[in-house]
Amino acid sequence: MAFTFESLRIRDVVVVRPDRYLDDRGFFKELYREDAFRAGGIDAVFVQDNVTRSVRGVLRGLHYQLPPAAQGKLVGVTRGEIFDVAVDLRVGGPTYGQWVGRRLDVDAGEMLWIPPGFAHGYCVLSETADVLYKVTDTYHPDLNRGIRWDDPTLGIQWPIDDPILSPADQEQPSLGRAENSFRIGER
Numbered sequence: 001m002a003f004t005f006e007s008l009r010i011r012d013v014v015v016v017r018p019d020r021y022l023d024d025r026g027f028f029k030e031l032y033r034e035d036a037f038r039a040g041g042i043d044a045v046f047v048q049d050n051v052t053r054s055v056r057g058v059l060r061g062l063h064y065q066l067p068p069a070a071q072g073k074l075v076g077v078t079r080g081e082i083f084d085v086a087v088d089l090r091v092g093g094p095t096y097g098q099w100v101g102r103r104l105d106v107d108a109g110e111m112l113w114i115p116p117g118f119a120h121g122y123c124v125l126s127e128t129a130d131v132l133y134k135v136t137d138t139y140h141p142d143l144n145r146g147i148r149w150d151d152p153t154l155g156i157q158w159p160i161d162d163p164i165l166s167p168a169d170q171e172q173p174s175l176g177r178a179e180n181s182f183r184i185g186e187r
């Protein structure tokens with residue numbers, strides 16, 4: 001099976017399109033294959049898989065983990081549709097503080113690779129959505145951080161107006177006040 005890889009406006013964030021084999025029973029696709037990803041420029045070792053289920057209007061994020069446990073994430077949808085966002089936190093880089101977003105849904109089957117050094121979040125556009133993401137480091141609550149979803153300095157154009165947020169996400173700081181040790185060239 002094959003994958004195609006397409007860099008977005010922030011080049012390190014990559015749309016991954018696995019081939020899907022369709023027939024009258026449904027479809028089959030590979031989610032990940034190390035040799036194909038390495039050939040496509042994503043040299044990541046995944047150590048943990050996570051699944052979330054959320055209802056329409058839920059917004060999760062913007063989350064990241066500090067080094068030495070910074071996480072790269074491969075995000076896909078197994079049910080429903082989301083708007084997925086990555087924010088570049090790498091101080092000193094040409095795209096620091098910029099964001100990219102992509103609609104991900106089960107029908108298109110695309111995934112998004114978000115490398116370490118980015119905050120990640122998404123909002124649910126369908127009645128429910130199941131999101132699967134592979135990460136490159138395990139969860140460390142002491143290193144978990146976030147940025148306010150509606151920080152005006154980021155100007156993220158979320159496709160919902162009044163999201164459902166966790167208490168923690170309601171209290172996240174702005175980008176300028178967030179703890180951030182990512183520097184260009186560091187992982």
